Amino acid sequence: MRAIFISDLHLNEPDASTQARFDAFMQNAVPGADALYVLGDLLHVWLGDAMLPGNAYVQHIAAQFAAASAAGTKIFIARGNRDFMIGREFAAACGATLLPEQTVIELDGQRVLLMHGDELCIEDVRYQRARRILRTNAFRIIGNSLPTAIRNFIAQTLRGKSEAHKATSAMTIMDANPDAALAAMTAHQAATLIHGHTHRPAHHALPDGRERWVMTDWQQDYGYLEWQHGKFTVKPWQWHNKNSLGG
Ligand SMILES: [Mn+2]
Structure with a gap:
């Protein structure tokens, strides 16, 4: 069993170096893996699957997932x-299965809890309040029925380059609350939790044997998480540094 875990790519058309890193990852790391788990913030801005038609940038991303799936x-x-x-259209274009907000998988018989991780940042009360509204099917329907011109205008605004850096820097994101993480693991009877979101890559080994892997964003030099031969390893991105790929 070889499974790969990534999150927080924040793929964004103006950011060519992250795109190059993604292309290299799909070509070098993914072939032969049994499963690839993308745990949120694959895309820096996505205002609904109505953005898919005619979007060559995102279709190129989806096509690489679809090829790996095939x-x-x-x-x-x-x-x-x-x-x-x-939504489902994007997932279908990727040949992917959409995961619920929290999901438990079994890796060689071990229960592992997966989530994006924003729900663990419970000290950010304003964000959690907004989240309860935004993460509903009703909001998804509203977003998808916006006129294309308005949606594209919002997306372009959100996509601005300096904005991208501000929004993805870890300083602007509150950290995960360790007690909330433990509570989620207890609730799901999982000894391992994997999440992203905070952009603070780490391996938290707890005294009771439980462990929490926090994945990195793709704008820093770190790596992806892999399960093979019954253990997790962080594998550095080494094909090679993104500057030589992206120019
Ligand atoms: Mn996030």
Whole structure:
């Protein structure tokens, strides 16, 4: 069993270096894996699957997932706080299965809890209040029925380059609350939790043997998480540094 876990790519058309890193990852890391789990914020801005038609940039991303899926790697995509409007059309274009907000998988018999992780940032009360509204099917329907011109205008505004850096820097995101993480693991009877969102990559090993892996965003040099031979390893992105790929 070889499974790969990633999150917080924040793929965004002006950011060519992250795109190059993604292309290299799909070509080098994914082939032969049994499963690829994308745990939210794959896309920096996604205001609904109505953005898909005619969008060559996102279709190129989807096509790479679809090719991996056709080659035998199961693709699973969870929504993040930036791409919570990902829907069935996008998932279908990727040959992917959409995951619920929290999901438990078994890796060689071990229960592992997966989530984007924004629900763990409970000290950010304003965000959690907004989240309860935004993450509903009703909001998803409203967003998808916006006129294309308005949606594109909003997307372009959100996509501005300096805005992208501000919005993805860890300083602007509150950290996960460790007690909330433990409570979620207890509720799901999982000894391992994997999440992203905070952009603070880490391996938290708890005294009771439980562990929490926090995945990195793709704008810093770190790596992806892989399960193979019954253990997790962080694998550095080494094909090679994104500057030489993206120019
Ligand atoms: Mn996020």
